Amino acid sequence: MSDVLAVKGLSRSFRQGEVVIDVLRGVDLTVAPGEIVALLGPSGSGKSTMLQAIGLLEGGFDGSIVIDGRPAEKLSGQQRTEVRRDKLGFVYQFHHLLPDFNALENVVLPQLIAGRDMASAEVKAKSLLSDLGLGERLDHRPSQLSGGEQQRVAVARALANEPVLVLADEPTGNLDEATAQRVLAEFLRVVRNHNSAAVIATHNTTLARQMDRTVELHEGQLVERR
Numbered sequence: 001m002s003d004v005l006a007v008k009g010l011s012r013s014f015r016q017g018e019v020v021i022d023v024l025r026g027v028d029l030t031v032a033p034g035e036i037v038a039l040l041g042p043s044g045s046g047k048s049t050m051l052q053a054i055g056l057l058e059g060g061f062d063g064s065i066v067i068d069g070r071p072a073e074k075l076s077g078q079q080r081t082e083v084r085r086d087k088l089g090f091v092y093q094f095h096h097l098l099p100d101f102n103a104l105e106n107v108v109l110p111q112l113i114a115g116r117d118m119a120s121a122e123v124k125a126k127s128l129l130s131d132l133g134l135g136e137r138l139d140h141r142p143s144q145l146s147g148g149e150q151q152r153v154a155v156a157r158a159l160a161n162e163p164v165l166v167l168a169d170e171p172t173g174n175l176d177e178a179t180a181q182r183v184l185a186e187f188l189r190v191v192r193n194h195n196s197a198a199v200i201a202t203h204n205t206t207l208a209r210q211m212d213r214t215v216e217l218h219e220g221q222l223v224e225r226r
């Protein structure tokens with residue numbers, strides 16, 4: 001099976017006044033279907049910058065990014081939106097759930113946007129939320145959920161359209177250590193059940209050990225860690 005992600009020679013610089021910072025200096029990464037990759041690196045090493053590029057959220061990069069056989073540089077703006085919607089799932093440090101919608105609606109909505117009908121979107125959302133232990137919390141709004149529960153809803157939302165690749169930027173970074181452990185274990189379990197691949201940025205080497213493979217950003221280059 002071909003890779004769900006192939007990144008080659010990815011480079012990104014930021015100019016601040018007279019100073020140019022070369023954050024990514026020719027990064028290569030391939031991810032096989034279903035593979036879960038931990039992206040480590042100290043603060044400021046470029047993890048978020050890299051995930052934003054792979055998520056087709058930002059331009060200004062050199063190099064090539066191919067998602068499930070679709071080369072990013074050949075995509076129109078509309079096609080990028082479709083690839084993000086149909087192929088990718090996103091989880092952030094802060095949940096970014098819609099505050100006026102309950103848990104069920106937050107997971108239903110991206111499916112409706114992708115063209116799924118209401119009945120099957122609800123079935124899928126309920127199944128995901130129940131699987132994540134939130135079967136009794138469907139009608140709770142984000143403000144009525146704990147931090148760990150909010151992140152579980154965010155995980156359900158990311159998986160709702162059955163992405164080939166989930167991109168997560170410090171998904172448990174806002175949680176205490178014990179909750180982070182539990183939420184990550186649940187996250188990895190549902191990602192594996194859906195046969196999705198994932199790239200998960202984290203500072204936490206204990207969490208990284210639970211993933212299939214670890215890569216680390218160091219001085220703008222990506223190195224494989226054992």
Ligand SMILES: Nc1ncnc2c1ncn2[C@@H]1O[C@H](COP(=O)(O)OP(=O)(O)OP(=O)(O)O)[C@@H](O)[C@H]1O
Pocket residue numbers: 014015016021023041042043044045046047048049050
């Ligand atoms: N829009 C921007 N303009 C200027 N510099 C930027 C911009 N975005 C990121 N940077 C710089 O790029 C570097 C990498 O930032 P990035 O957020 O990718 O790091 P990170 O590894 O995700 O860090 P953290 O673990 O703290 O979230 C930092 O030095 C940051 O200041």
